[in-house]
Amino acid sequence: MPTSAVEDLLRELTPQVLGALVRRYGQFDGCEDAVQEAVLAAALQWPSEGVPGNPRGWLITVASRRIIDQMRSDHARRQRESALIDTTEPPEVPDTDDTLDLLFLCCHPTLTPASQIALTLRAVGGLTTTEIARAFLVPEATMAARISRAKQRINAVGRTFVLPRGTERLEAVLHVLYLIFNEGYTASSGAEVHRTDLAREAIRLTRMVHARLPDDSEVTGLLALMLLTDARRPARTTPTGDLIPLADQDRTRWDRRLIGEGTELAKTSLGGPALGPYQLQAAIAATHADAAEATDTDWRQVHALYLILERIAPNPMVTLNRAIALAELDGPAAGLSLLATLDADERMAGHYRLLSVRAHLLEKSGDPAAAHGLYLRAARGTASLAEQRYLQARASRLPH
Template sequence: MTPEVEAAIAAAFREERASVIATLIRATGDWDLAEECTQEAFALALERWPRDGLPRRPGAWLTTAARNRAVDRLRRRSTEAAKLREVAAAVQPGDDGADESGVRDDRLRLIFTCCHPALALEARVALTLRTLAGLTTAEIARAFLVPEATMAKRLVRAKQKIRNAGIPYRVPPAHLLPERTGGVLAVLYLLFNEGYAASAGADLVRHDLCAEAIRLGRLLVRLMPDEPEALGLLALMLLHHARRAARVDDTGALVTLEDQDRTRWDRGAIDEAAAILESALRRGRPGPFQIQAAIAACHATAADAAGTDWAQIAALYGKLVRIVPSVVVRLNQAVAVAMADGPATGLAIVESLEASGDATGYRLLPATRADLLRRLGRLDEAAGAYRDALALAATEAERRYLTRRLTETEGPGSRRV
């Protein structure tokens, strides 16, 4: 296989997989069949493209191949003749799949289908991440801090409920949008976060998830222009994505926010995000995504790390933790308080989280504890916490950063713990 063909197949997997699956789900209503046939279509591409050359429209080629596989599967099921006729007629070239909502994007409709209020919120988010983003069950379980087996059962139950309840594959009418908004926003946020974590690692397949989450966020804002939390989420994603070029150095090592070269930040994206956030806040209905975007804006608008208004950031986290008292938010609050009022104050919050048991197994807890201990000069304890963090690191960039910090704490004069 030539490098050109190999790169084309890799690009098609990143860019087309979700669209092919979403299109097949619309045509068949069968999640598992759509995923299996899409996988077979890519396997066929691996066989055919090196021999026959690259198709002019890889996405259309893959969609047709997957649809043909679905037809073959259904043809073997004599009881599904009606469905066979539907699939054979569906997904023809040029078919945009638009429904009465006017949304010409299968992936956005897939999100709204998965986020039906008949499903539990976690099930809605998990199913969409599995289908749309191609995340493994283990990756989704990690995002929710639950065992992989537990998440696998939730995914199976969610698919069964959609099938048995006949939940339609469409964007609901305007008066039903609010009951699904929370789930849709959560999906886009976790989709972006998965790509953001990958952008500091070696998983190239995940790098484009940030751009896809932002694209879908823009579609959602056009669909719901008066929803301030949709605007807040889009602003938040743009602000984080604006820093992507500065997050790792030339060796691939993670660069912390305070040490990033701010001349490499995307000022155009920051300015756009600031305008979107201002538009959201003018509506007078602040929510968690707007608050998080305001926090990110504090970082983005500071001339340098020393000029960051940590008191304002700590105050914003105080508001956020009252709305979303999650482990992640409380840990970020600890960091902000530490920067505003000193590391000892932040460490007290971390220790209260540890004592509660709520953060057990969360990989960023020992890393945060280690950093605060290092700032306090308690290097022996910091080294132990860095070792704990290394055991939980999710990416190679994280491991490099933590290893460097551990080496610093174990320097001359320190005592190993």
């Protein structure tokens, strides 16, 4: 098997093996070290010697032997874990795939969202600490400490590999995947608009969750939303990396395959017993995808969907987006009036998105001087260099 194919297989199997070992032994750190050693051995042997008939079982066996050897040499644990080390034989390899359970563990509610994201990318996504630190523009030492604290917290609170019956933990998992995708699709800082590796990893993990929970409407809706959104990526920037707003994008460059799959998933998700925020956002994205040109957009439907979303999941960003749709329906004054309701929300105070949308609507309403100042204020409020350039360019076109 070619080396690249072996690497792809190992990327897929690593979280499954780690989940199986953590289920049996605990010791998140120790299990991860053992899995990495097994993966390294496979990467060296399999391209030349061939992939074993049961590659997952091979990895679990090799990693288990590494853990057992370590436990034998750890005298402080010998008494406590004698039940596990009395045998020299590694455990039988279970048929179950523990990847989803590992994802739930990484999204344990006692962890902060930042720690949930980092641990998910490290343990389930297979990204190195260096890659995660680079993606979020923090020093590697900072990210290593964050991941280490998350692992310690998981060990301290105990582990469970029973999928939660309620929705709270699933909501946490979906939220983490949503945040990872958003950071990959529109980087919050730095020179690049996209961090494609993060967006693709979020889609891969969401596909995995959907495969295990195909009847969950919100899981289906989130996958649909990601696919429909990612379909626009080829048309979002110029060759020099400058942003192109949705209304100005060349829609022939949108990925029609992703749009077709995402649209079908969005329709399926709406057939569930209740509406959730990801289903509604997917429906909005599908409405945009259905318009061959920006002028063909069914803004009435978009606004209606935002109204429902605002009622079931109140959020200032939802109101902000509804204001854009309302302005398309009833004019910029109507949109500005709705934006005014956000001024008292401390979460939005000085937020560059609020400033930029207000500037856009002021520009459309015939007040270029006011729009000019707000565009510049918005540019100073974002750490994304691409967004800064875009907002500064909008300001430079206007008299002041």
